[in-house]
Amino acid sequence: MLSSNDHSRVSSMPTSKEDEKRVDGTMRKAKDKSVKRSAEEEDEKLFTNKLPADEEESEDLSDSEESVFSGLEDSGSESEEEEGGDGTDDDDDDRPLKNRDETGPEESGKDEQDIQAVCSRKKRREKTSPSSSLQEKRELMEGEEGIQEEEYEHDTSDEEDIRNTVGNIPMEWYRDYPHIGYNLDGKKIYKPIRNKDELDNFLDKMENPDYWRTVQDKQTGMDIVLSDEQVDLVNRLQRGQFGEVTFNEYQPSVEFFSSELMIHPVTNRPQDKRSFIPSLMEKEKVSKLVHAIKMGWIKPRQAKVDNRGQYYDLWATEDPNAILGRHKMHIPAPKMRLPGHEESYNPPPEYLPSEEERLAWEQQDPEDRKLSLLPRKYSCLRSVPAFPRFIHERFERCLDLYLCPRQRKMRVNVNPEDLIPKLPKPKDLQPFPTTQSLVYRGHSGLIRSISISPTGQWLVSGSDDGTVRFWEVCSARCLKVVQVGGAVRSVAWNPNSAVCLLAVAFDSVVVIVTPSLGDKVVLSSTEKLLLSYQPPDEKGEEPVTWSLAEGEEFNQGIHLKIQHPKAVHQVTWHAKGDYLASVMPDTSSHLQVLIHQLSKRQSQNPFRRNKGLVQSVSFHPVRPYFFVATQRSVRVYNLIKQELTKKLLANSKWISSMAIHPGGDNVICGSYDCRLSWFDLDLSTTPYKMLRHHKKAVRGVAYHKTYPLFASGSDDGSVIVCHGTVYNDLLQNPLIVPVKVLKGHVLTQDLGVLDVTFHPTQPWLFSSGADATIRLFT
Numbered sequence: 001m002l003s004s005n006d007h008s009r010v011s012s013m014p015t016s017k018e019d020e021k022r023v024d025g026t027m028r029k030a031k032d033k034s035v036k037r038s039a040e041e042e043d044e045k046l047f048t049n050k051l052p053a054d055e056e057e058s059e060d061l062s063d064s065e066e067s068v069f070s071g072l073e074d075s076g077s078e079s080e081e082e083e084g085g086d087g088t089d090d091d092d093d094d095r096p097l098k099n100r101d102e103t104g105p106e107e108s109g110k111d112e113q114d115i116q117a118v119c120s121r122k123k124r125r126e127k128t129s130p131s132s133s134l135q136e137k138r139e140l141m142e143g144e145e146g147i148q149e150e151e152y153e154h155d156t157s158d159e160e161d162i163r164n165t166v167g168n169i170p171m172e173w174y175r176d177y178p179h180i181g182y183n184l185d186g187k188k189i190y191k192p193i194r195n196k197d198e199l200d201n202f203l204d205k206m207e208n209p210d211y212w213r214t215v216q217d218k219q220t221g222m223d224i225v226l227s228d229e230q231v232d233l234v235n236r237l238q239r240g241q242f243g244e245v246t247f248n249e250y251q252p253s254v255e256f257f258s259s260e261l262m263i264h265p266v267t268n269r270p271q272d273k274r275s276f277i278p279s280l281m282e283k284e285k286v287s288k289l290v291h292a293i294k295m296g297w298i299k300p301r302q303a304k305v306d307n308r309g310q311y312y313d314l315w316a317t318e319d320p321n322a323i324l325g326r327h328k329m330h331i332p333a334p335k336m337r338l339p340g341h342e343e344s345y346n347p348p349p350e351y352l353p354s355e356e357e358r359l360a361w362e363q364q365d366p367e368d369r370k371l372s373l374l375p376r377k378y379s380c381l382r383s384v385p386a387f388p389r390f391i392h393e394r395f396e397r398c399l400d401l402y403l404c405p406r407q408r409k410m411r412v413n414v415n416p417e418d419l420i421p422k423l424p425k426p427k428d429l430q431p432f433p434t435t436q437s438l439v440y441r442g443h444s445g446l447i448r449s450i451s452i453s454p455t456g457q458w459l460v461s462g463s464d465d466g467t468v469r470f471w472e473v474c475s476a477r478c479l480k481v482v483q484v485g486g487a488v489r490s491v492a493w494n495p496n497s498a499v500c501l502l503a504v505a506f507d508s509v510v511v512i513v514t515p516s517l518g519d520k521v522v523l524s525s526t527e528k529l530l531l532s533y534q535p536p537d538e539k540g541e542e543p544v545t546w547s548l549a550e551g552e553e554f555n556q557g558i559h560l561k562i563q564h565p566k567a568v569h570q571v572t573w574h575a576k577g578d579y580l581a582s583v584m585p586d587t588s589s590h591l592q593v594l595i596h597q598l599s600k601r602q603s604q605n606p607f608r609r610n611k612g613l614v615q616s617v618s619f620h621p622v623r624p625y626f627f628v629a630t631q632r633s634v635r636v637y638n639l640i641k642q643e644l645t646k647k648l649l650a651n652s653k654w655i656s657s658m659a660i661h662p663g664g665d666n667v668i669c670g671s672y673d674c675r676l677s678w679f680d681l682d683l684s685t686t687p688y689k690m691l692r693h694h695k696k697a698v699r700g701v702a703y704h705k706t707y708p709l710f711a712s713g714s715d716d717g718s719v720i721v722c723h724g725t726v727y728n729d730l731l732q733n734p735l736i737v738p739v740k741v742l743k744g745h746v747l748t749q750d751l752g753v754l755d756v757t758f759h760p761t762q763p764w765l766f767s768s769g770a771d772a773t774i775r776l777f778t
Contacts, residue, residue, distance in 0.1 A: 171218045180221060192221045334400050342375040345384045351375045426739040429723040432709055433765040433777035436744045438476045440774035442469055446748065447768035449490045449755050454497040456760045458517050461774055462488025468504050470515050471774070473759070480515055482556045490570045496577025499526045501598075503580055505568040510582055511549070512560040512598070529599070530559050543591055544603045562603070565591060574619045581617050581626075593617055593628060606637075616658045627667065629658045634669060634679070648685050650677050659701045659710070666726055666734065668710055670698030676712050682730055689736050693720050696752065700767075704758040711765055713753030717745045719767050719777070742777050745769035 166174075166181035174180050179188035196204075205211050213226040226234070233243055242249060292298045341347045353361065353374055361374060372393075378384050387393075426432075445464030452459050452473070459471040464487040470480040486506035494501040500522050502513040514526055545563040548554075553561075562582075570583040580596045592614040596603045612630030619626060624639040632655070634648040652671035659668050667679040674694050677687040694714035701712045708725045719742040725735040742765070745753050751770035758765055765777045 180219075194221065331405060334404055336397065342371060343373070344375070345378045345381055347375045347377060352377060423737050424735075426723075426737070429737060429739055431707070431763040432721050432723065432739050433742065433763060434740055435778065436742070436775055437764075437778045438776040439744075440471050440476050440478075440776070441772070442478045442481075443467065443772040445487070445772060446751065446770040447754065447772060447774060448488065449492075450757055450766055450768045450774060451491050451493040451502075452757055452759060452766065453493050453500075453517075454495055454760060455518075456762065458493075458515070459766065459774070460491050460493060460502055460515070461768060462491040462504060462506070463772065464488070466506070468502075468513065470517065473776070476776075479517065480557075482513060482515075482558070484511065484558075489568065492571045492573050492580075494577045495573050495575055498522065499529055499577060501526060501529075501577070503571045503573065505571045505582065508564045508567050508584075510562040510564065510568055510571055510580070510596075511553075511558045512562075514557045514559055516557060542603050543594060543605050544596070546601045546603070560598075560601075562596060564594070565589075570616055572618055575621050579619070581619070583614055583617055585613050585615065587613050606639075611635075615655050618658055618660050620664050621660060621662055622664045625664075627658065627660065629655045629669060631655060634658065634667065636681075646681065646685060648679050648681075649687075651675075651687060651690070652677060656697065656699055657701045659703045661703050661726060662705050663726055666724075668701050668703070668712075670701040670712055672697040674698065674714070676701065678724070678734070678736060680734065683733070688733065691722070691736070691738075693738060693741075694718070699751075699753060700755040702756045702758055704763070705760050707758075707763050709758065709763065711756045711758070711767075713756040713767055713769075715747075715750065715752040717747050717752035717769070718743045719753055719756055719765065721765065721777075742767070744775050744777075745773070746771040748772075 171180065174191075179190045181189045183189055204214075208214070210225045213231055214223050215226065216222070217224050236245075237243060289298065341351050358374060361369060361371075366372075372389070373387075440459070440461070443461065443463040443465055447461050447463045450459060450461045457473060458479075459473050460468060461471065462468050466484055466486055466488070468482040468484060468488055468491060469478050470482075471478055482504075484504060484506050486509075488504060488506045490505040492503045494503070500514060500516070500518045502515055504511050504513055512530075514523075514530070516523060543565065547561045547563065549558040549561055564582065564584060566584040566586055566589065568582050568584055572581050573579070574581075578597060578599050580598060582594050582596070584592055584594070586592060590607065590609045591605055592610045593605070593607060594603055595606055606626070607628075610628075610630070612632065614628055614630055616629045617627060618629075625645065626637045626639055628635045628637065632652070633650060634655070635644060636646040636648070637643070638645050648667065650669050650671065652669070652673050652675050654672040655669050656672050657670040661667065665681050667681065669677045669679070671677070674692060674696060676691040676693070676698055678689040678691070679685075680688040691712075694712065694716055696715035698712050698714050701710065703710045708723055709721060710724050711719055711721045713719050720738060721740040721742060723735070723737045723739050727734065745767065746769070748770040753767050753769050755768045756765060762778070766774060767777070768774045
């Protein structure tokens, strides 16, 4: 059985050079010899069992364990004999109390510490390959455990093996493992064997002079002897002093946080990780700023001139013609007149006024007096009385100083012509109508409406005398007169050149007239259109009544009659010539606008209710839009979607007429308050341009189909022709230039020009007036 001394000897094997110095040489040699001899016997038995075998491995393993323990017993007994039995080793005195209590007599030779030591050596031996020789394995284990004393003198492999390469991590993680880390090859670094009991600690405490300064390194498991500097540092820290010897705790402190405003204040908070990583957003901002600097958008700041603290004398000598740097066109302060002889207390006799001069001075107004006081003579200066107007004079001087203008005003020399926008000259915008060429006479009443055929060869006019006259444009000859039996309010020629039809509105009837003007092909297609209608079997309720003309009316060319419930004021055709719209202004009824289809003889009311009194309607020349002009606004409806598209605000009191540009994107409206509004549908709902050229109400407006011209007729008897260019570029506004004022109509009953229209192909203008004439301007 092993004694406590044997256990202490086995557990206290040297693990480093420091352990050798700490133990007595004789005692350690005896221990090393005994351990070496036991290790050799164990190696022979253990490695022979670890060699490859078929079925005897398990049996040999148990034998090897017994041999190991027996070897320990033998080594312990031999060591006692060699030491000579000095009486310090008893059987179980130095064994820990726990082991003595827990182990029985049959298990006293198998100590727990011995088993751990053997198992650790066994694991190290298993790391070596089975094919290596027994001698190489033995030498390897001796190098790892540090058994041979001679190797410590020239080899430091043990220190390299036990060096901890895990890093700064808690060693508690390896508490239940035999290793403390891994080397560069990925192999385990085993813990050093430290099986010290109380006897070993007592011997170290008694024999080792550096025991009191020896501490264990938890990272490597080695004992480290502290130096004098380290011991001094520990003592200072225990006394509560600073670790640095040269540190002066009473030195003046640096006030990092003060009342002074700092751009980058100092803080103790550790820097974030993002503080060291370039920000992508800052990079983008910097790139934008660099680009702006290169492009010249950002200019360097100019130093501000601080004028504070710079004083100047108001009464200093100043040149009135000089221009100071700070005061442009500077006016110097008014200077007081220097005192003369009259202000002396002893003036010369010639300055003393006579009695007449004194009375004259007193009678003058204060503003007209040359002197503010009369000279007087005193015998001495002490007899001069106080000046009674002294305070008043000083006050006036102060007013002169701060109320006087300090800068000359620059006179604004503006040429009135520069305020007018630069417009092209009218001669550069030709052709446009300039002179009156023909006068069409024949009506006896005022002519409210005129219309021209699509070919431009014929002109039709309707008058209050109840007749519709057809004129030849070039000769001003009346070809045909149709009696309708009422005052004609509106006439409209069908825009389809394949047929020759005319719509005439008088009273509450709209008639379709065939003037029989044109070639045979046009007349035959017109008759075919009128006679091809077959009435349906079932008719719905329609707001109007369609009927065929008979007798005398049919002989005059009237084929169809459309009876309306109220008086019709306007008729207009669709661009294709099949649809016809009529207007009946009446706020008490929802039937104000009706649309008729000529081919099917049908009529419909497109609006359930109308917001306001309808004045005029018109079809869009290209798109399926319908324009309805009321007194204050123009509504644009989509006929396909049957919804309101846009509402134009005319900014006028009462709209009288309306015309659509051939392109369809611009609208002009005339009003009774002498205004002409131009609307750009792509720009805004308010007028792009408001023209106030007429002095009285505007009655009619018209666009030319091919030329960039539009005209307006007014009750002042004049027709104004304007040049209106509409560009294809949406970013460029229309160019509107008035070019000509045409006069010729005579005012009748305070009425002038009632309607205007352009020739379809020539830059000619037709106008009808209250003087029962039609005039052609070319």
